[in-house]
Amino acid sequence: MRRTLALLGLALGPVLVLGVFFVLPVAGMVARGFWPDGAFDPGGVLEVLTRPRTGWVVWFTLWSSAVATVVSVLLGLPAAYALHRLDLPLRRVVRAALLVPFVLPTVVVGVAFRQLLGEAGPLGGLGLDGTPVAIVAGLAFFNVAVVIRSVGAAWEGLDPRPAEAAAALGASPAQVLRTVTLPALRPAIVSAASVVFLFCATSFGVVLTLGGLRYASVETEIYLLTTNLLDLQAAAALSVVQLVAITALLALAARLRTVPDPAVARRTARPRAVRRSDWPQVAATLALLALVAAPIATLVVGSLRVGDEWSLGNYRALQTTGEGALLVPVTEALATSLRTAVDATWMALLLGLVVAVVVTRRSRTPGERRVRSVLDGFFMLPLGVSAVTLGFGFLITLDRPPLDLRDSALLVPVAQALVALPLVVRTIVPVLGGIDDRQRQAAASLGAGSLRTLATVDLPVVWRPLLAAAGFAFAASLGEFGATAFLAREDRATVPVVIFRLIGSPGAMGYGMALAASVVLAATTAVVMLAVERLRVPSLGAF
Amino acid sequence: MRSVRALASVLTAGVATTALASCSLVGGGEEEENANGSPGKVVLVTHESFTLPEEVLDRFAEESGFRLEVRSAGDAGSLTNRLVLTKERPIGDVVFGIDNTFASRALDEGVLADTDVERPAGAAAYDLEASDDLVPVDTGHVCVNVDDTWFEREGVEPPRTLADLTEPAYRDLTVVPGATTSSPGLAFLLATIAEEGEEWPAYWERLLGNGVKLVDGWSDAYQVDFTQGGGQGDRPIVVSYDSSPAFTLDGDGGTTTSALLDTCVRQVEYAGLLEGAANPDGGTALLEFLMGPEVQEALPDSMYVFPVRDDVELPADWARFAEQPETAYDVDPAEIAENRDDWLREWSDVTSR
Known part of the structure; x- marks a missing residue:
């Protein structure tokens, strides 16, 4: 009992933060739907659930996200293998490059994709613009990096000996994969797939831009209902559906993730030379690289064109406000972005670390275990809620003392930290969970205090994954658009917000500058990810 | 014993959080001192397409003595709905960017306060029939x-x-x-x-x-x-x-x-004083400024719209190629x-x- 209390005590900080900056705003918006004129009227919300359009929207969201998740996993697995187990030249650079789409603003990627797939584009002949295929391709483009990084990390940490033993006993490579490797990777694949599914199901820009308005997902519908029609009952109904579905998904994922022996292998397999049998995986990786590179190449080429000539003019213009299209030059926005990302990163790390410690300590009773797994899932929820709901919720709930935070400069980094938090938690938890608790007991029995134990047992194992999580959080914060656009003050706009402005301005420079700013953002991200790669994280982290 | 230690870690974590938060790289600084709507500033709530040259915005501070703060997000619809949802505790003093398609929602919901702002030459033609609390700014x-x-x-x-x-x-x-x-x-x-x-x-x-x-x-x-x-x-x-x-x-x-x-x-964009504004005097000054010659002249180049005043000169390219x-x-x-x-x-x- 006392242990459970201590556990809750330690969890209090992060729970409080999430309570104020997530539960309160979302509950506030949902409550507006349930109490339309101050009187409780759940009937109105229930009525929305029976509309045919609601069913249609939910169904589209489910199947498009599921297909996009499967595509991401299928594309990501060979690349995860090739980039983490094989000694390919430049593999660190490729790994960093594959993460770039993850942070690009969807507006820009949408435009780049449409230039490729549109009627006038090089792939226009396929007639994909405005089809569900384009939506799925866009979603996979954004999320395949999550699969590569998390599954790749687990694959690198996989003991190669069981597979070798199976092969020596006569198993074919396919049999080894099916009976030895994939079962061992299951937790990582399930974790990655669940995160990808969450990202897909709540993606907003991709569905609107690439679907040509013919398709509506739960997220775009909530946006339309809230910002345009002001139909808060319907928005609340869909938010509740979203929350219920995501809670179910997280519970399922947690169940599928569990393995009998989660102990982390301390030894990571050294990448080996490429053999003939690896060629399919290498070819698949190269194909994936080409798929990811194509829209980015469109961006780079576009950013280097001024009129009909090649020029660096768009990049030089980044020091200006784009003929008055912006209040601050893009360079200043980049500085703001970096500062905000630093803040968001330390917040996400601090919270994530506490959460990870709480979640991974060995449970003595079933009740305690339940508390831990509920907490684990709780901190994933921000991924699954519409940024519009959160943004409007901030405005209507954090508006009076003691929580008069609407004007606070901390709101943007906090919101970004909430988005990055699940990534941090999912990176650190498997590592901390793999530490044998007997080591801590040994340290304690030798007289070490709890802090000392933390410093000598946990920290040496966890610091590299922690740095990796920092890189992830930093990148996620750099690319965050939905909540930031809603909350950022005009003089403190971040790069994605500025890009959105530029691309919507009819001035001659706007479009080129938006592309140039996207390239700069992509390059900044790639540099950050490369720096993280340099730390040679022993790849124990997995989602 | 264990719980005491755990408590100690909680406290440490708490202290660390506070310490880190206070040296936040973005938080704090000049913004905080005026956080509670001191009379020195006017807050303009607007949509994401709002932009004016810095010189023009600075002119407002010089002329009126109020510091201007801009909060922008979303399009005209999202802007109107934000105001409706926050009408009990308005998020600023003045709104700019409600257009003729959303004007009636803002007026019906009682988002706007009564104002009495004089229209410059030509602007009155764009007034709404329903109410003159919304002041036309551009078209x-x-x-x-x-x-x-x-x-x-x-x-x-x-x-x-x-x-x-x-x-x-x-x-x-x-x-x-x-x-x-x-x-x-x-x-x-x-x-x-x-x-x-x-x-x-x-x-x-x-x-x-x-x-x-x-x-x-x-x-x-x-x-x-x-x-x-x-x-x-x-x-x-x-x-x-x-x-x-x-x-x-x-x-x-x-x-x-x-x-x-x-x-x-035709699209007309309006501005108005928000009901319950912390600084109604500053807000009225801002409304007058938005209809004044500096802003009206800057509108074409900044926001690609025509001024409502008929006594300001259009940029040369506009005069030739932007035909109304x-x-x-x-x-x-x-x-x-x-x-x-x-x-x-x-x-x-x-x-x-």
Whole structure:
């Protein structure tokens, strides 16, 4: 009992933060739907659930996200293998490059994709613009990096000996994969797939831009209902559906993730030379690289064109406000972005670390275990809620003392930290969970205090994954658009917000500058990810 | 013992959090001192397209003595809804950017306070019938634009009217931003409703049958699909603004596009004092400033719209190439207020069938 209390005590900080900056705003918006004129009227919300359009929207969201998740996993697995187990030249650079789409603003990627797939584009002949295929391709483009990084990390940490033993006993490579490797990777694949599914199901820009308005997902519908029609009952109904579905998904994922022996292998397999049998995986990786590179190449080429000539003019213009299209030059926005990302990163790390410690300590009773797994899932929820709901919720709930935070400069980094938090938690938890608790007991029995134990047992194992999580959080914060656009003050706009402005301005420079700013953002991200790669994280982290 | 230690870690974590938070890289600083609406500042709530040159914004501080703070997000619809949801505790003193399609919602919901601001020359023509609490600031027209060079090259006569767009000659040539996701898209829908009356869904079906392409927003339509946009698409007919031809100069003293002046619908953007504003005096000063010559002169270059004052000079390119229609489709704001949601739902049904 006392242990459970201590556990809750330690969890209090992060729970409080999430309570104020997530539960309160979302509950506030949902409550507006349930109490339309101050009187409780759940009937109105229930009525929305029976509309045919609601069913249609939910169904589209489910199947498009599921297909996009499967595509991401299928594309990501060979690349995860090739980039983490094989000694390919430049593999660190490729790994960093594959993460770039993850942070690009969807507006820009949408435009780049449409230039490729549109009627006038090089792939226009396929007639994909405005089809569900384009939506799925866009979603996979954004999320395949999550699969590569998390599954790749687990694959690198996989003991190669069981597979070798199976092969020596006569198993074919396919049999080894099916009976030895994939079962061992299951937790990582399930974790990655669940995160990808969450990202897909709540993606907003991709569905609107690439679907040509013919398709509506739960997220775009909530946006339309809230910002345009002001139909808060319907928005609340869909938010509740979203929350219920995501809670179910997280519970399922947690169940599928569990393995009998989660102990982390301390030894990571050294990448080996490429053999003939690896060629399919290498070819698949190269194909994936080409798929990811194509829209980015469109961006780079576009950013280097001024009129009909090649020029660096768009990049030089980044020091200006784009003929008055912006209040601050893009360079200043980049500085703001970096500062905000630093803040968001330390917040996400601090919270994530506490959460990870709480979640991974060995449970003595079933009740305690339940508390831990509920907490684990709780901190994933921000991924699954519409940024519009959160943004409007901030405005209507954090508006009076003691929580008069609407004007606070901390709101943007906090919101970004909430988005990055699940990534941090999912990176650190498997590592901390793999530490044998007997080591801590040994340290304690030798007289070490709890802090000392933390410093000598946990920290040496966890610091590299922690740095990796920092890189992830930093990148996620750099690319965050939905909540930031809603909350950022005009003089403190971040790069994605500025890009959105530029691309919507009819001035001659706007479009080129938006592309140039996207390239700069992509390059900044790639540099950050490369720096993280340099730390040679022993790849124990997995989602 | 264990719980004592755990408690100690909690405290340490708490202290660490506070310590780190206080040396936040972005937080703190000058902003905090005025956090509670001291009389020294005016907060302007606006949409994401708001921008004015720094010199102009600085002029406001010099002239009025109030510091201006801008909070912008979303489009005109999202802006109006934010104000409706926060009307008990307004998020600023002044709103700018409510247009004629959303004006009635803001007025009906009691978001705006009474004001008594004098209109400069020409501005009164844009006043709403329902109330003069919303002060007109700028105006513009949403019109179908065509790429003249394309039509010349192909030897095809460009379209002139909305009905022309459904002709087989213009099959697969038009791109339109969505009415539910963009404000020019909504304006275009209103134009078709004004033209076709009750029959508008049938018109849209003919439009879709003629291969019209629907996209998310203006930037997608103009920059990606329009032949004269940044991305050089392949559709020479697009829904845009009457000012757009001033941005497609060919370098030889001409422009490559033109607006079809028989397809236009008028948009007017309004400003107003928010009910319960912390600084009503500063707010009134800002309203007057928005209608003053400095802002009005800066509007074309900053926000691509026409001033409501008729005594300010337009930029040279605008005077030559941004032609305003003599007459435009007009939908009564009261009718818009009553039907907007139904129209949008019906439009969604027609277009996503």
